[in-house]
Amino acid sequence: MADPGPRSLLYEGIMLPALVHSTESVRYAQLGFQVRDRDVFSVTYPKSGTTWMQELLTLIHSDGDPQLARSVPSWERVPWLEQTTAAGFLEKRPCPRLISSHLPCGLFPTSFHGSNAQVIYTVRNPKDVCVSLYYYSKMASFLEFQEDFGEFVELFSAGKVLFGSWFQHVKGWLGLRDRLNFLLLTYEEMHQDLRGSVERICQFLGKPLDARALDGVVENASFQAMKQNKMCNYSLVPENIMDQRISPFLRKGVPGDWKGHFTVAQNQAFDRLYREQMQDVGVRFPWDEP
Numbered sequence: 574m575a576d577p578g579p580r581s582l583l584y585e586g587i588m589l590p591a592l593v594h595s596t597e598s599v600r601y602a603q604l605g606f607q608v609r610d611r612d613v614f615s616v617t618y619p620k621s622g623t624t625w626m627q628e629l630l631t632l633i634h635s636d637g638d639p640q641l642a643r644s645v646p647s648w649e650r651v652p653w654l655e656q657t658t659a660a661g662f663l664e665k666r667p668c669p670r671l672i673s674s675h676l677p678c679g680l681f682p683t684s685f686h687g688s689n690a691q692v693i694y695t696v697r698n699p700k701d702v703c704v705s706l707y708y709y710s711k712m713a714s715f716l717e718f719q720e721d722f723g724e725f726v727e728l729f730s731a732g733k734v735l736f737g738s739w740f741q742h743v744k745g746w747l748g749l750r751d752r753l754n755f756l757l758l759t760y761e762e763m764h765q766d767l768r769g770s771v772e773r774i775c776q777f778l779g780k781p782l783d784a785r786a787l788d789g790v791v792e793n794a795s796f797q798a799m800k801q802n803k804m805c806n807y808s809l810v811p812e813n814i815m816d817q818r819i820s821p822f823l824r825k826g827v828p829g830d831w832k833g834h835f836t837v838a839q840n841q842a843f844d845r846l847y848r849e850q851m852q853d854v855g856v857r858f859p860w861d862e863p
């Protein structure tokens with residue numbers, strides 16, 4: 574691993590933004606945090622639909638009522654386990670706690686294993702993740718930034734970006750996919766059929782919603798609704814930390830944006846790497862070739 578850069582922290586070979594992580598906070602997540610059976614985790618590699626799932630889980634637990642989602646910041650409603658604020662947000666919170674995490678499976682709390690806590694793992698086409706992360710690195714002053722997109726693709730391909738390799742992250746978590754307390758979702762299926770995806774989440778959580786509540790969830794978790802909700806569009810974050818004039822946090826919100834960014838050569842090289850890395854995974858994703 575190359576030098577992580579001044580804005581990053583290296584934890585067990587994984588690069589993390591130092592602004593909101595410390596060695597102690599990640600060690601606490603891994604070793605000190607006590608998972609409870611009714612905890613619900615949303616796990617994602619960055620830029621894969623984390624904020625979207627934070628909104629969906631809040632709305633599902635509020636029976637489609639947007640009041641909570643519009644009055645409390647998303648990072649407080651569904652806090653990140655590995656960030657420095659986690660203990661303060663989570664320790665005294667009653668169950669069911671809704672918790673976000675970007676941690677690779679190997680760094681997840683040891684107390685998770687053997688618990689009945691549930692994990693929803695949302696995965697997104699890595700080329701779109703790469704594009705989204707490129708723009709995010711431009712607008713977020715706490716991230717290392719590579720001016721040239723081609724160089725960024727190389728760093729992303731080599732896993733030299735925050736939270737390490739997309740391939741390692743996805744393959745690690747897919748190892749849990751046969752467990753009853755694990756739900757695998759894709760950004761792409763959420764985009765294609767949000768209502769159906771919400772129904773799958775509700776079924777997994779054992780929280781059926783009536784049609785009106787479902788309408789409330791789907792309406793308030795649309796890209797347009799979220800863009801207008803200052804509790805999840807990151808407009809509460811000062812401009813010197815996130816400059817949305819450079820690139821909005823909720824940027825495009827579509828699958829396939831990579832097509833306007835990857836050159837033919839970059840695309841071929843990435844496809845080769847993808848085939849090498851994913852050939853034995855045994856899961857077909859919406860972006861996989863037929």
Ligand code: A3P
Pocket residue numbers: 617618619620621622623624625701704705706708764794795796797799822823824825826827830
């Ligand atoms: P883009 O940069 O491609 O627009 P994360 O929350 O994990 O950081 O992911 C951010 C990405 O999810 C951004 O992708 C953002 O626009 C997209 N996103 C967030 N909410 C969304 C929604 N309701 N519908 C579609 N995409 C959404």
